[in-house]
Structures are given as C-alpha cells and as structure tokens.
Amino acid sequence: MAPGGLFWWIGAGVLVALELISGTFYLLMIxxxxxxxxxxxxxGAGADVQFAVAAGVALxxxxxxxxxxxxxxxxxxxxRNPDVNLDIGQTLNVPVWSxxxxxxxxxGAAxxxxxxxxxxxxxxVYEITELRGSCLIVVASRHASAKAGAL
Incomplete structure (x- = not known):
C-alpha cells in the first residue's frame, strides 16, 4: 500500500477514537x-476521486x-428538563390547597x-414536573413512600 493510502486509515482511526470520547455517531459516519x-x-482512484468518495459516503x-x-x-x-433544572423530579409536601x-x-424559601x-x-406528597418562573408545577407523587425533599 502506498503511503498516501495510509492517510485515510489513520484519519478513520483518529475519528473513531474521537467518537469514543464524544459519544455521538457523527464522527463514526465521517x-x-x-x-x-x-x-x-x-x-487505484486518483486523489480527487478519493476525496469525492470520502465526502459522498460521509454525507x-x-x-x-x-x-x-x-x-x-x-x-x-x-x-421541564431535569438535566437543566435539578428541582424537576424532587418531592415536597403540600398540606393545603386553595x-x-x-x-x-x-x-429554605417560600x-x-x-x-x-x-x-x-x-x-x-407531590413531585415537581416543571418550573414557571418562581412557580413549581407539581403532580401527585407516584411513590407512596416518597419522602418530601427539603422542607
């Protein structure tokens, strides 16, 4: 194999290694x-055909x-996203509704x-499902034994 062909194999290996770090599939497609x-x-394709094949297959x-x-x-x-707001999914006690x-x-706050x-x-016992400004939107907790958090 000519040294020019080694470029593509090294590139593929580097991209696969980076894929393992990133956790997406896009680098694997490239x-x-x-x-x-x-x-x-x-x-036996020329360099221009190789690049066109690489781009076409990757795309x-x-x-x-x-x-x-x-x-x-x-x-x-x-x-509503617990990855953005850590209060989503937490429980609390609500003794009286009006x-x-x-x-x-x-x-520690009202x-x-x-x-x-x-x-x-x-x-x-209720579970927080959404935050709208400073208002907690809650649903009845599905876990009967759930403990209310941070009263």
Missing amino acids: ALGCVAAAIARIA AAVVALRRSRFGRRKRKEAS ERRARVNYR WDVELATGEPEDAQ
Whole structure:
C-alpha cells in the first residue's frame, strides 16, 4: 500500500477514537467516508476521486443517521428538563390547597405551587414536573413512600 493510502486509515482511526470520547455517531459516519476513500485508493482512484468518495459516503452516512431514530433526539423544554433544572423530579409536601394553588417552603424559601391539570389535591406528597418562573408545577407523587425533599 502506498503511503498516501495510509492517510485515510489513520484519519478513520483518529475519528473513531474521537467518537469514543464524544459519544455521538457523527464522527463514526465521517470515519466511514475515510474508509471508503481508502478502499478507492486501493482500487487505484486518483486523489480527487478519493476525496469525492470520502465526502459522498460521509454525507450519505450523516444524512442516513440524521433520519434514523438515533439522530433524532427529543428535546425537552428547559422548564421541564431535569438535566437543566435539578428541582424537576424532587418531592415536597403540600398540606393545603386553595383553588389548585399553594405556598410552601422548599429549599429554605417560600415558593408558589400550582397543581397540574387533572391531579388530585389530597396526595400530600407531590413531585415537581416543571418550573414557571418562581412557580413549581407539581403532580401527585407516584411513590407512596416518597419522602418530601427539603422542607
């Protein structure tokens, strides 16, 4: 194999290693383009054809990935995303409701609490599902033994 063909194999290896660090599949798709170009090199294609093959295969692989279920991530609104707001999923006690609203102490401060649509007012322990400004939107906790957090 000529030294020029080694370029594509090294490129594919580097991209696969970076893929392992990043956790996405996109670098792996570009690495597939490098492998296709290396195969084109072995077949005797010129440099311009190798680059065209690499670009074409990488582009097709990225488009195919993007259309697959692995390429489509469901994005949650920040107000409901526990990765953005650590209060989502926490529990708290709400002893008294007034027109589906309450005021409770949570994490050392007084918070407005609103009951989500269709949720009962008699659960006592509630789980935070959303934050709207300084208002906690809650649902009845599905865990009967859940402990209320940070009262």
